[in-house]
Amino acid sequence: MFGEVSLQTFHRMPQYLKTLYELRKEGREFVSSVTLAERLNLTPSIVKKDLSQAKVQDGKPKVGYAVNDLIDDIENFLGYNNAKDAVLVGCGKLGQALLGYRGFADYGLNIIAGFDISDDVIGQKVHGKIILPTGKMEGAIKKLDIKIAILTVPQEHAQAMADALVKAGIRAIWNFTPAHISVPENIAVRNENMASSLAVLSAQLREILKREQDLNK
Amino acid sequence: MFGEVSLQTFHRMPQYLKTLYELRKEGREFVSSVTLAERLNLTPSIVKKDLSQAKVQDGKPKVGYAVNDLIDDIENFLGYNNAKDAVLVGCGKLGQALLGYRGFADYGLNIIAGFDISDDVIGQKVHGKIILPTGKMEGAIKKLDIKIAILTVPQEHAQAMADALVKAGIRAIWNFTPAHISVPENIAVRNENMASSLAVLSAQLREILKREQDLNK
DNA sequence: GTTTAATCGATAAAATAATATCGATAAAAA
DNA sequence: TTTTTATCGATATTATTTTATCGATTAAAC
Numbered sequence: 113m114f115g116e117v118s119l120q121t122f123h124r125m126p127q128y129l130k131t132l133y134e135l136r137k138e139g140r141e142f143v144s145s146v147t148l149a150e151r152l153n154l155t156p157s158i159v160k161k162d163l164s165q166a167k168v169q170d171g172k173p174k175v176g177y178a179v180n181d182l183i184d185d186i187e188n189f190l191g192y193n194n195a196k197d198a199v200l201v202g203c204g205k206l207g208q209a210l211l212g213y214r215g216f217a218d219y220g221l222n223i224i225a226g227f228d229i230s231d232d233v234i235g236q237k238v239h240g241k242i243i244l245p246t247g248k249m250e251g252a253i254k255k256l257d258i259k260i261a262i263l264t265v266p267q268e269h270a271q272a273m274a275d276a277l278v279k280a281g282i283r284a285i286w287n288f289t290p291a292h293i294s295v296p297e298n299i300a301v302r303n304e305n306m307a308s309s310l311a312v313l314s315a316q317l318r319e320i321l322k323r324e325q326d327l328n329k
Numbered sequence: 330m331f332g333e334v335s336l337q338t339f340h341r342m343p344q345y346l347k348t349l350y351e352l353r354k355e356g357r358e359f360v361s362s363v364t365l366a367e368r369l370n371l372t373p374s375i376v377k378k379d380l381s382q383a384k385v386q387d388g389k390p391k392v393g394y395a396v397n398d399l400i401d402d403i404e405n406f407l408g409y410n411n412a413k414d415a416v417l418v419g420c421g422k423l424g425q426a427l428l429g430y431r432g433f434a435d436y437g438l439n440i441i442a443g444f445d446i447s448d449d450v451i452g453q454k455v456h457g458k459i460i461l462p463t464g465k466m467e468g469a470i471k472k473l474d475i476k477i478a479i480l481t482v483p484q485e486h487a488q489a490m491a492d493a494l495v496k497a498g499i500r501a502i503w504n505f506t507p508a509h510i511s512v513p514e515n516i517a518v519r520n521e522n523m524a525s526s527l528a529v530l531s532a533q534l535r536e537i538l539k540r541e542q543d544l545n546k
Numbered sequence: 547g548t549t550t551a552a553t554c555g556a557t558a559a560a561a562t563a564a565t566a567t568c569g570a571t572a573a574a575a576a
Numbered sequence: 577t578t579t580t581t582a583t584c585g586a587t588a589t590t591a592t593t594t595t596a597t598c599g600a601t602t603a604a605a606c
Binding site for chain 2: 551553554555556
C-alpha cells in the first residue's frame with residue numbers, strides 16, 4: 113500500500129530521527145546501524161533495511177552513516193520540512209491539550225485553528241491558536257485547502273463530525289475519540305486508541321508478573 | 330512473549346469488545362465472524378483466530394458466537410473486571426486531560442491520584458482525582474502496591490521520573506512523553522508516540538493523494 | 547424427517563516482516 | 577604498503593501474521 117514501505121518502518125522512522133538528533137548534539141558525525149540498533153533495542157539488520165528506504169546518500173563501510181545527511185533524508189522522507197496544515201475539532205480538555213502542544217510543529221504539523229460548538233471556549237486562544245465556531249469550519253477547510261483534521265470531540269459526535277470533515281474536503285483524520293468512525297476508502301484514518309494501548313500494556317504487565325511468579329516457585 | 334497471543338491480537342480485542350457492546354445494544358444475541366469482520370474491516374479468518382484465543386465457550390455453527398458470553402470472555406481476557414490501580418505523573422494540560430478522562434474506568438483502569446511538582450496544581454481536583462506533590466509519590470505507590478503509572482511530565486524530566494517510578498515499585502509505564510525512556514527489562518513500557526502516529530498518517534495521506542493524481546493523468 | 551445453507555474450528559497456504567549471511571569496501575593498524 | 581577490522585548493502589533464510597480451504601455441525605427451510 114505504501115509503495116513498498118511498511119507501516120512498521122514508518123513507525124520506526126521518528127525514533128531514528130530522535131536518536132540522530134541526540135547523536136548530533138553529542139557531536140557525532142557518523143553512526144553505524146549497530147549503534148542505532150543498540151539505542152533503540154532493534155537489530156542492525158532492520159535498521160539498515162529501514163534506512164535504505166529513506167536515505168539518499170549511502171553509508172560508508174567501517175564508519176556508518178553521516179548523521180547530518182541522514183537527518184536531512186529522514187526529515188524529507190517524513191515530510192517534516194513542508195509543514196502540513198491541519199484543523200482540530202473539539203476543544204475540550206484533550207483538544208486544548210493538543211492545541212497547545214508545541215511538539216507538532218517539530219513534526220511538520222501546523223494547526224491552523226480549533227473548532228467547537230460551545231460558546232464557553234469559542235474565541236479563546238490556546239498558545240496563540242484561536243478557537244472558532246464549527247459553523248466556520250467547512251469554509252476554512254475549503255478556503256485554505258486543508259487536508260488533515262484532528263478529531264477530539266466527544267465520542268457520540270465523532271461519526272457526524274467525521275462526515276462533516278469529509279464533506280468539507282479533509283483527506284486524513286487523526287481520531288482521538290474511542291469511537292470507530294466509518295469513512296470512504298479514499299480517506300486516511302489513524303486511531304489513537306487508548307483502549308488498544310492499555311490492552312497491550314496490561315498484557316505485557318501480566319506476562320512480566322507471571323514470569324516472576326514462575327521464577328519464585 | 331505473551332504465551333502465543335500476538336500484540337496485534339491484543340490490539341484488536343478492544344475493537345471486538347466495542348462492536349459487541351453495540352450489537353448487544355441493538356438487541357442481537359448472536360454474531361458471526363463475518364459480521365464482526367465487516368464492521369471492523371477485517372477478514373473472518375482473523376476474527377475467528379483472535380477470538381479463539383480469548384473465548385471460553387465455542388461458537389455455534391450457523392449462528393456464530395453468543396454476544397454476551399463473548400463479551401464476558403474478552404473482558405476477562407483483557408482484565409477489565411479486576412480494576413487495576415494507577416498513578417498519573419505530570420499534571421500539565423495533557424495530564425489533566427487524562428486525569429479527567431472517564432473512559433479509563435471502562436477499561437478497568439482506576440487512577441488513584443495525580444502527582445506534580447508545581448504548587449499551582451497541587452491540591453486541585455480534576456473529576457474527583459486529587460493532585461498530590463511528587464514527594465508523596467513513592468509512599469503512595471508502595472503503600473497501595475500500585476503497578477501502573479501514566480507518564481505525562483515534560484520530556485526533559487521523563488527519564489528521571491521513570492527511574493523514580495521504577496524505584497518505587499511501578500512495573501508498567503504508559504509513556505505519553507516524546508522521550509525514549511530506558512528501564513530494566515522486567516518493566517513494561519508502552520509508548521504513546523505522537524510522532525510515530527503522525528508519520529503513519531502522513532504516509533497514508535501521501536499515498537492516497539498520489540494514487541488520485543495517477544488516476545487523473 | 548430430509549435437505550439446504552451458514553458457520554465454526556482446525557489446518558494448510560500465502561504474504562509479510564525480521565533476522566542472518568556474506569562479498570565488497572573503506573578506514574585504521576601494522 | 578599490506579593486513580586487519582568494521583561496516584554497508586544485497587540477498588537468502590527464518591519467523592510471524594494473515595488469508596484461504598475444508599470437513600463437521602447445527603439451525604432453518606422444505
